[in-house]
Amino acid sequence: EVQLVESGGGLVKPGGSLRLSCEASGFTFSSYVMTWVRQAPGKGLEWVSSISSSTNYIYYADSVKGRFTISRDNAKNSLYLRMNSLRAEDTAMYSCARVRHGYYFIDIWGQGTMVTVSS
């Protein structure tokens, strides 16, 4: 079964850091572009960052550029999101997602891990 399972969310103070992980199974992880998407409470979905299969290409939303770092370990079938200088507006459910091979749409989503930034 194709699956993405996120972990690492929690409560953190403004200015703090957190590292999210996403473990993939059921497919050849190293062949796919992977993405992080978030959804703040009561708000719509927001694309956060994407990374190509071999990490040659990395993209960030302007709202997180310079603060978040996406990475992956293909040997461990894992995707990561390092989040620094966290702000209240970063409070959201963070989901990792797979981009369909050869296309640009998301075809598999994880259930997400909640990040709350509050003092």
Next chain:
Amino acid sequence: EVVMTQSPATLSVSPGERAILSCRASQSVNSNLAWYQQKPGQAPRLLIYGASTRSTGIPARFSGSGSGTEFTLAISSLQSEDFAVYFCHQYNEGHTFGQGTKLDI
């Protein structure tokens, strides 16, 4: 940024009826539009990509249409398991998403 606007926010229908959900883009996204279904506590499920292509395993009662800026997801003969939130996603220029339409009984 391409802004995606879905309507209505909530659609109340009865099992067996047909539902029409709309998604509008602030600029042309060609046919680079996907639809997803999300139930509480579950990950979203891909229904449609390329505006009109059903994903593997998606029943034929789900159909997508449109191109450019206007898109529609139609669900014929609603089943109880179809009551969920549906959202659109444009991937023509970056990734942006609609706010979702909740299909309610």
